[in-house]
Amino acid sequence: MFSLGYFLQQVMNGVILGCIYALLALGMTVVYGILRLINFAHGALITLGAFFIYFVSFRWGLPLVGSVFLVLGFGALMGLVLDIVAYRKLRGGPEVALLITSLGFYTFIENFLKMLISPQPYAFKTPAYLNTMFRTRFLTFRTIDIFIIAISITLMLLFHLFVKKSKMGIAMRATSENLEIARIMGIEINRVILVAFAIGSALAALTGFMWGAKYGQISYDMGFLTGVKAFVAVVVGGVGSIPGAMLGGFILGLAEILAVAFLPTTFAEYRDGIVFAILILVLLIKPSGLMGVKEEVRV
């Protein structure tokens, strides 16, 4: 059981799950950095993205590559709508109002899907070229696995470049450091927040597709725990730190998979519990997260 091949295989599974968490955590950390909002609706976008691909590509027959690009646009649009309809109105009020509203939006979207589509899970059948098996000495994998890892790493690099080099990215970092000063410096806060929501939501919708393609099943409530775990990744990595969010995502993904793979089988059922145990451990030992800086309290 504990052969090298088995270990590598599980590490790969962990990395794939980590990629998904990391992409989600990116969007969440940017929004949290600026607005101090734990965006529960982020999880709903995973579900929306997965069902979008399911209907557009599998039911209505659009080519998958095209729909993957479409889902990015769809996610971004949903992010914009959420921000403009709801969150914008609440800015400047108590922070908890944002959190409660996002909780409301999550439940709204989840039950809307449940009502409209079905409470049953759907099979997510990707085309054959994504399911081609490759067997090497140590690893067995499908095209989709390579696709997820490659796309995720590319997107993370692009995101990193965007935040470090582009004007909008710099504005974003400035805003998350201090919103008031950024405003005084002539940064259009609302535009920055819109862009943050659009990018984060587009990534979340894309991960919905990845999740479906990897695990073969989508359901109306798939986004909830995944979304919350992504926020756990943000906290583990360090709130406000973008490399931290990615690191946190990979740590969670690996921990979840390896714990299930190497602990006795009775522990497999505690899979979701493990993630939150890690969260509480991190909050106990290093509340600012692995790569975060200690937040100073301004009066």
Next chain:
Amino acid sequence: MSRKRVLPEYWFIMGGIILFVLLFFLSQVLNRYLLHIFILMGISSIATVSLNLTNGYTGLFSLGHAAFMAIGAYTSTLLAFPLTLRQSYELPLLPSFLGGAEAAWPFLPALIAGGVMAALAAFIIGAPVLRLRGHYLSVASLGFMVIVATFAKTWRGLTRGSMGINAIPSYTNVYWVYLWLLITIYVVWRIVNSRFGRAMMAIRDDETAAQVLGIYPMKYKLLSFVLGAFFAGVAGGLYAHFTKAIRPLEFSFFLTFQVVVMLIVGGMGTMSGPVVGACFLITLRYALKPLEEHLKLYGFIELVYAVLLIVIMLWKPEGIMGQRQLRR
């Protein structure tokens, strides 16, 4: 001719007597279905009032209420489960320090034990998490809820896994529920109108300023969190002995969400808000239930709850009973 100051407790006792006379008449007049709804209103009110102490008055946004209700429900069930049925349900007998294998606890001590267990859990989870600022508590308490649900599903020897426990003795009646509601409201009301309550509200409004005034936030946060959990545990115990069957599935995120919506709709940080919100939303639920079942629109009630929450948050964030307060 100085008027004697009437103790506020006097009004509580008077109100209680009137309430119980009213309850007696209601339990004679109402049919079983309406009485069922009425009891559910009471249990939801207890849960919401206790959540109000944490979320409304101390400004800690906890999302773990379902977990505390689950702990209370399972604890009180396991303690009070009748001896004769324990064998056939494969439930463990009580260990010697809880009264030995021959014992089954009466209802009231079992309820209180459920509350105490929930409070203990809140203490263990709150001690590390409440030291942090920001919304860590929301996520950590949500995580705690997932952990509790996982344990309820997997600890088969104690909880019978996802099958749940059936045939729980039906101890809960309308008097128990409203007695506990009265106690909960009284305790919360006494705390809010004391030094403790003022400290809690000071922490809610500005933690730094409260610290400057010599308030040690941790103590008050923990107190409100633990006390909220205690009454949540009691509500859970009442619920278990009311529906006579509990499953891990019931204590999921949606239960927390329901209680949160009741609180927000009624008005956070008000005395009457939680009760109004709970009664309103339970009424709404049972009014919409035939529609949901008839049209087979599963999820419709939750959808309405969510819309209500969003509408309230966007246009009347202080809730039905709340008054708009000036903020910084």
